[in-house]
Amino acid sequence: MKKIWLLMLLVTLLAACSTKTEKINTAFYFWRTTFSLTETEQQYLKNLEVKKLYIRYFDVGLQNNEAIPVAPIVFNVKPLGYSVVPVVYIKNEVFLQNEAADSLAVKVYSYIQQINKSVNVSVNEIQFDCDWSLKSKQNYFQFLEEFKKLHPNLSATIRLHQIKYPDKTGIPDVDKGVLMYYNMGVINAGEDNSIYSQKIARNYINSLKNYNLPLNIALPVFSWGVHIRNNQVTNLIGGLRVNDLTEGQFEKITENRFKVVKDVVFKGRYLAKDDEIKIEAVSAEQLKEMMHDIKKNSKHKPNEIIFYDLNENNLKAYEKEDFKTVSRW
Structure with a gap:
C-alpha cells in the first residue's frame, strides 16, 4: 500500500513539473498622442504588475523631401512609476531618401531628449519602429549605427517576413528586437482577418529559431x-x-x-x-494560440510580452486572467 502511495505521489509530482510555467514580464505599447491613464487602465496595469511602458513619442515622415517629426506626444501627466521606452515610428519613405544618417540621428535624438526633459523622464532604452524595405535597408541600418553613438541601448521592431528572409532583409544591429505578431494579411472585403491568421503565421514562424537576434514578442489586443x-x-x-x-x-x-x-x-x-x-479583432483563445506557436518554434524564452496597445476599450475586451495566462511560458 505504501509503495502504491509513493508511486501516486511521484506521478503527481512529475505531472506538476511537466506543466510548470514561468511568468514573463508584461508591458504595453501606448500609442495615443496624449499621455494620460484612465482609472481602469491604471487598475489593469497594477493587477498585471506592469513596470514598463513603450510610449510612442512621435513619427518621422517627409515634408518637402525633408524628414520632420509628426504628431508628437503631449504628456498631460507624468508616467510616474513606470520605466519608459520612447518609440519612434519612422516611415520607410524617409530612408528611401538619401538624407545623411548622422544628421538625421542627431535630429531624432535631440527631439527625444526635449520630450524627456519636458516630463523629467530618464530613459535607458529607445526603440525604432520601421518596416524597412530592400531599397531602404542600407540607409536605415546606417541610421541605427549613427544613433548608437548617441544612445547605445537600442531595440527595433521586426516583422514576420524579416524573420523568414534575414539574408535578404538583413538584421538590424541593435540589442534586441520585438516581433510584431500581427497585421499579417491584406485588409479586404472578404472574410479574412488581416490582424491575425494562424495559417499565414505558420508560413513564417518556423524560421524563428534561426533568427540571430534576441526577441521579445508584441501581441495584438486592438x-x-x-x-x-x-x-x-x-x-x-x-x-x-x-x-x-x-x-x-x-x-x-x-x-x-x-x-x-x-x-x-x-x-x-x-x-x-x-x-x-x-x-x-483577436480573441483571448487566439492570443493563447499565438503564444503556443511562438513557444513551439523559439529557441529562447522572451523577456517580455508587450501588448499593443494600452487603451481602456482594448483592456475591457479581455479578462485580467487572459493577460496573465498569455504571459506565461
Missing part, C-alpha cells in the same frame, strides 16, 4: 472595423468592436459582419444603407 461599400474597402474605423454595433442601425450577417440598415453618421463617418462593417 480591433477595428472595415467599412465596405459595393464589396470594396473604403476605410477603417479604429477601435470598433462587435458590441459597438447596436441593433436598429446595423443588421447582423455573421458573428463579425454587419449591414447598415439606413443612412447614418456613425463615429463621425457617413455610412450608407447596405454598407457593411467587418469587425477584425
